[in-house]
Amino acid sequence: MNQPANPNSFRTGPDEQGMFGIFGGRFVAETLMPLILDLQDEWNKAKTDPEFQAELKSLGAHYVGRPSPLYFAERLTEHLGGAKIYFKREELNHTGSHKINNCIGQILLARRMGKTRIIAETGAGQHGVASATVAARFGFPCVVYMGATDVERQAPNVFRMKLLGAEVRPVTAGHGTLKDAMNEALRDWVTNVEDTYYLIGTVAGPHPYPEMVRDFQAVIGVEARQQILEAEGRLPDLVIAAVGGGSNAMGIFHPFLDDKDVQIVGVEAGGRGLEGDEHCASITAGRPGVLHGNRTYLLQNEDGQIKDGHSISAGLDYPGIGPEHSWLKDIGRAEYVPIMDTEALEAFQLLTRLEGIIPALEPSHAIAEVMKRAPMMAKDQIILMNLSGRGDKDVMTVGKILGHEL
């Protein structure tokens, strides 16, 4: 019952209950259930509505700047001395990351549903900025919940959100990071369910969010697949992306899932190492549990209490991961590996120097894994990496660590 309808495809999930195997589902308070069912109906209609799809495509082209380029990283390839490295340049999108792809889609849905107020949670602030941006573009009031720790370490994004007219509400509960922001957003939603649309930023939360956000982000992989075929005449050997909640990774992975010769690797935040609690490697070091509306791999103790985790990157600082990733891990279609803060920091600097691209700390984790793998691969092999965001927002954080007074 929980298996996808076509046993030869990895791309048919979730089932009608929103399950990917044992993962996913709708673990929410009754107050939210009717709304979630409405959202599912509306999403099902929008998916096949040519008008909706046309508007999405037009905004993608003229507002976001799609398609984003596929870029051959010549000097990084040369430096590592192995596989050819290609970047999908999502950091060139409007607002500086892949997050806008999903926000454009969901704001159109919110409008269809007649909602008049937008709420969102954010970690690094990329999703908050993207939400505030589409809210401004479509004339909605917008409240963004952001952990107090993140408000501090992502100050430029906080100001951007305010400029865009959003209200940023710092959340002091817990460690003041993404998990706490999501709790607070859910509390707001449960209170203002009548008029409010919750714009979830990643492939997690209750069904239909994981599926819906994936479908809005899959444009990344669809484009990249076509672009790499044009550039190289064949598919890549390895597709790789950083995973927090996992939306940029799912976006690039999903169109390649049925290409069985394409290896798929997600990179988790190893923080200060997996021995203690200061990491966010939910798949590598967690176990299945239920949080924020879905069952998925979570960092938790033996009593089922959720841990706070740590990452240098606010965008990866979340103790869970989207349920479809958990499923892909369990069935063995994708592999998930941790990268430490220090490795990501090194990758951040290397890419900046070699390619003149300042990456965000999130994709810097993926770059660090590329640095490990590319030299082990043959020169005619191909790596495709999702460069999901640009690093302007992280310059202060990195400067502080490297001892530069800003």
Place this chain on the structure above:
Amino acid sequence: MTTRIDRKFEALKAEGRPALVTYFMGGDPDYETSLRIMKALPGAGADVIELGMPFSDPMADGPAIQAAGLRALKGGQTLVRTLAMARAFREEDDTTPIVMMGYYNPIYIYGVDRFLKDAVASGVDGLIVVDLPPEMDEELCLPALKAGVNFIRLATPTTDEKRLPTVLNNTSGFVYYVSMTGITGSALPDTSKVGDAVARIKAHTDLPVCVGFGVKTASQARAIGSSADGVVVGTAIVNAIANVLGPDGQMTADPAEAVATFVSGLAKGVRDARLAEAG
């Protein structure tokens, strides 16, 4: 199968008054004090006890119950210890129903079958699990019913006529009507609207309907109790505990006494409810 919950509501019906359902957080501020609070509740006039299971991420709770959960977790409370509290209470009281209330993950991690076995052995009568809507009944609701444990569902203002049968299906013990869309401890809406909502639910079920979320005073309890079969009070009880804790968590007075005094007042309000109506 009749349970302690069924028997209690039958007895109260015979008495002609609504139930006072009291929530507190297991382990707040520590295990021993919390057990004393629990034991003091029936004597103060509580008819049904909701025993809160602390969770790190209580998404449907307001600041008061969030803080209580954190105090309990900091004090070393676990699901094992919350079950132990129920067992210790049951040694002295065999009639007051115990309903464990919280979120699914700690139960899922404990193991559903093992949890139900231990809950039954500890004298637990019912469960309220906030993040398990009817769509997820196979997780815990159906196994609980099979084990003889009532599964009490929340109905809310967003539960319309179309959805109400889905919510009531597989519900047992009583129906918990959440009086507003929001988190625990928010302001109580117009009590007359609550009466209409209770009537709407009663048209669909013979189960007792208890109303909660936002009830803080004896007079509110009395007003709600005139139309509902029970009044649930949670945040205000949790606040009575918080009020006797200093900034570093040290007790400035006995929390069990503070709760007993507060609950006695509520109990009077509830007991006056139908008298007022009759008079």
